[in-house]
Amino acid sequence: MATQFSVADLELDLHRFPRNQDSNLQAWDAADEHLVLSLTENSLAAITSPYKLTSFDNLAILNDNFGGLTCSLTAYAAKQNQALSLWVESDAKTSVQGIEQNLQNNQLNSEHIHWRTSTKSLPRNLNAVVIKLPKNLHYFTLQLQKLSHILPSGTPILIAAKAKSINAALLTLISQNLGPASASLTYKKTRVITCISDGKIRPTHETITWPVPEYQLTMHNLSNVFAANKLDIGARFMLENMPNGNFHNIVDLGCGNGILGLRAAQLFPEAHLHFVDDSDMAITSAKENWHTNQFTTAQGHFYWSDCLSQLTENLEPDLILCNPPFHQGEAITDHIAWQMFLDAKRRLTAGGILHVVGNRHLAYHVKLKRIFKNCTTVASNGKFVILQAQKR
Ligand SMILES: C[S@@+](CC[C@H](N)C(=O)[O-])C[C@H]1O[C@@H](n2cnc3c(N)ncnc32)[C@H](O)[C@@H]1O
Missing domain, CATH: 3.40.50.150 (Vaccinia Virus protein VP39)
Structure with a gap:
């Protein structure tokens, strides 16, 4: 290079x-x-x-x-x-x-x-x-x-x-x-x-708002957030296949507007939710969505971060939800998914779960097996697969 x-x-x-x-x-x-x-x-x-x-x-x-x-x-x-x-x-x-x-x-x-x-x-x-x-x-x-x-x-x-x-x-x-x-x-x-510049002030169109009636949520997206005006199809498949368990600290890794974490907060109301994204607009949108959908302020935490690098050291999540990106800017790359999986392995508590959605062709199971030495297919359809790896 x-x-x-x-x-x-x-x-x-x-x-x-x-x-x-x-x-x-x-x-x-x-x-x-x-x-x-x-x-x-x-x-x-x-x-x-x-x-x-x-x-x-x-x-x-x-x-x-x-x-x-x-x-x-x-x-x-x-x-x-x-x-x-x-x-x-x-x-x-x-x-x-x-x-x-x-x-x-x-x-x-x-x-x-x-x-x-x-x-x-x-x-x-x-x-x-x-x-x-x-x-x-x-x-x-x-x-x-x-x-x-x-x-x-x-x-x-x-x-x-x-x-x-x-x-x-x-x-x-x-x-x-x-x-x-x-x-x-x-x-x-x-x-x-x-x-x-001609010196004339234009109105700014900053936020797009749309409902997700199936889960009684209203989403607000700033303009540089993934899936700007509708639910991503991979995220929808994840929402239909959320994990079972008793979780206390859940990370939504690469949260975008925070839809996966918001659903997790509905399913596990006692848990603390940690939203992480590389995009400032994503984190700002996830924060707004947490508050406007009336989740408990003290249980929502927000990190503008490259993967899990900015998370407080003593935080050991027991569940990480992840719909990884497969590009950085204009470049197609799998290094971010790799880094997310490696960070997840390092930070999860013993017995903790990484729950991932991805396009079938990305073959994330190969990476997860290498890193975690285990990987289970939770669900699949023609396009996507939901995989789970456990830190043992
Ligand atoms: C496929 S989107 C998933 C968004 C959302 N979780 C969903 O399911 O609709 C991937 C997200 O990862 C974020 N991302 C990209 N690189 C990242 C990095 N190095 N660290 C954290 N997040 C990253 C992107 O900004 C994007 O919001």
Whole structure:
């Protein structure tokens, strides 16, 4: 796997997070390179973007995956002896940890960075904003709408993406939600869109609400949460096949909106529920769903965390519910499921159960057998399987 990122006369050593994932994926992509070049080099900027940044003061970076943008701009400003103040906004804990790891690894100062999660606001005095186009366009639209509240007319916003993701509809979406936009020429199959904010405030559409009548629940989902406006079919199969037992500490691992944990709280009303997700919007939604569905405040606990890494050390759950992700950003990968299963084995109390739903073709039983030395099929249908492994 390549780790040397060369851009704008800089040499950086960049890794994904977590670093030890068994994958040949890089920590940056050509869109990062294009964006950094557009911001730093006159010659390329002339063909790619009409905008050349003259100061790195009060610049916001949105959706940087693992520091390709934050590390490059930090290193560039240091080399040019330029003042630097960056607002780095991310929904994913693993991105924040990846950016921090790469700054440290490249001996780059992080004192000039102000971190913002996706559910908070950026300040009003930004000079420019750079954005990596996220996969989820509802989330992107919300980001534009929120920017329309704080950016004065004339502020440049540069948005980088694969050329195949950029079309007339996307430019219209940007124009409608922030200001006029035009796309650059193609560079390594990517383009940079330059938008100039028009100073008009747009209403924000933050939460989608929908009922799950079978379980008398009402779900609220923020825009970057998995299964945004309906029950996921894997989650539905899990809800129909919940485990039996007498549980006291239950973890909903990769909770999304928290639907599995909410159902567990109905079935095991004495238990404490621990909701864990890498997405800040997921954790915020799960918390809102816990309160609006009137569960006991003191029994709900919420962790913005990469797998179980942020859980208090003395917590030993007796049940972990898990509908694992099989991608990280745009990359298909099974390393998160692996990490979730390994963390579950480490943290469960003796006799505790990991209860998993997955697509049949993902063959999670092979991983569970390797880690737990046991695995039982609880239910299956044409598409999904529910598996249980016990810590012995
Ligand atoms: C398939 S969804 C399941 C959501 C929900 N539990 C359900 O069944 O509808 C997987 C969830 O795992 C979360 N996730 C991804 N990577 C993670 C990580 N490293 N640590 C914790 N959660 C993660 C995603 O944000 C997503 O909400």
